[in-house]
Amino acid sequence: RDAAAEHAARQRLDRMTKPPGSLGVLEDVAAQLAGTAGECPAPLPTPAAVAVFAGDHGVHAQGVTPWPQEVTAQMVANFATGGAVVNAFAAGLGADVVVVDVGVASPVGPAAGLLDRNVRRGTADLALGPAMTLEEARRAVEVGIEVATGLAADHGCLVTGDMGITNTTASAALVCAFTGASPVAATGRGTGVDDPTLARKVDVVTRAVARVPAPPTTPEEALAALAEVGGLEHAALAGFLLGAAAARVPVLLDGVIAGSAALVAAALCPTALEHALAGHSSAEPGAGLALRALGLRPLLGLDLRLGEGTGALLAFPLVASAARALRDVATFDSAGVTEK
């Protein structure tokens, strides 16, 4: 980020007709946006685009969710016809939705707004061995970079989204692998699984993470850990964050799938999250562990646990409002308001 633009934003925030600091967290957001844009005030981060990366998971065979695997493909069709929550939120917020098949188990589409970038028809079972090959992981990362680069050309803010039955299992494994957190602490109920299913999920995560000896310290180790215990949508999201950073566009993270992918992105490139903001604090425990490890404070706390990018999208108006305030609010001088 551009330190001079960020400093100018802080100075302008203190000259605006309001008590210093009274916009709380939004002052940090406004300054970050200026740093990302390299100018103060930053341009409005509009319109937003949410990219929903969809993938399936071989670990579904372990009985870690009550939902059938075909729901991933069915929800991709639902996104394409505008029937999901992410579509409703996006319509209200003026955001575009792009759905990317990066790893769905069965063929989907074609449909408007649906990109076929399938790298593999679902991962292998991460309970038993590597979820994917290094080459597959790399290709999925490249899909994310490509999508971010394309969207950044005509959008002011990128938003992470995901769909994949069982993807909270892979997310928990990634959080453990990249932060050293314990599987019990990082594994949550996802869509709301019962106690026996949660116990199976913790066991699966424990076995998978045992194959990653220590948190990755190099890009090569990060890619290997991603391939070992991650998902194709996680890989694509890591690439999406890299692409957003390269394009210097603000990017909003959704819940635990984005958070775990952000850990991968940061291990692939230390400055990958300079332009990222955490949209919300998901009810899934791994999300909080990931954000703390990354030093990101979530903007919203609404106990959401849906995914799709819904929580990040809901934070978009806060980001846009911060930018508007920095751009449009009068200063004490310009408005003729007396200072204390």
Added chain:
Amino acid sequence: RDAAAEHAARQRLDRMTKPPGSLGVLEDVAAQLAGTAGECPAPLPTPAAVAVFAGDHGVHAQGVTPWPQEVTAQMVANFATGGAVVNAFAAGLGADVVVVDVGVASPVGPAAGLLDRNVRRGTADLALGPAMTLEEARRAVEVGIEVATGLAADHGCLVTGDMGITNTTASAALVCAFTGASPVAATGRGTGVDDPTLARKVDVVTRAVARVPAPPTTPEEALAALAEVGGLEHAALAGFLLGAAAARVPVLLDGVIAGSAALVAAALCPTALEHALAGHSSAEPGAGLALRALGLRPLLGLDLRLGEGTGALLAFPLVASAARALRDVATFDSAGVTEK
């Protein structure tokens, strides 16, 4: 609220293509909106209108703030020309802003969007005696009712706003008077006052609240306590909430000024807050005390402490998004998505 519509909303939320409960707090919001509207799905709560009630305070003479009193009138002019933070946020969110002079010390306006409803040119010093007469308090309440009734005719959501140098002092006194909280716990730094000023503020609140022997239990006692230690904008906001309730329109509360006025409204009419939502958790301690006493959970927590309605306005997209989801999202049946 309409219990049948609320029940229908809960049932629809469980049939929508998402895991049950996965929209967290927004499911409560969606159900409440249906209950307020008396139909499921509820109509979209758009557009929003924020009413900024402005007033001055005789207690300014006690040195409880470093800001000159004339800043109230200067900020009213700033609102009227669109230069304040509330204007910037409203422009981005498609909300209208109405400014109401209910008690500014010096003449303001006329200007577009500015209503002259001045009841008195600032309150008397609440440290020394009643801030206003019962009749003045009543007239200011009626101003709020009138404004809410007018805005409800062509807006789907009302938003509380306020401006008044030193109004966090009157707010703290109202919170203490209506909840029994201690002045030390309820009095905050407002715009960011230093330790000696905070100590004076606590002393002033303590002396004022001593004249209200116990929390009001009747509407007559509530009006008397309001007149004794409140402000004209607090009175108008209490009326604004009553008017919104009578019109059955959702209303979003901003920070401590709205929270303390909501305590007054609830004491004037026990069902006054049925259609209210708390926009955010202000950094001012009295706000949290008021919301807890009222059983309201704030939607946002961003450490805001600006007032003007800014925190409530930022929560508006969440409310609108909850309504959109309830109205537009497909069900498992309609989308052909398999259930677990």
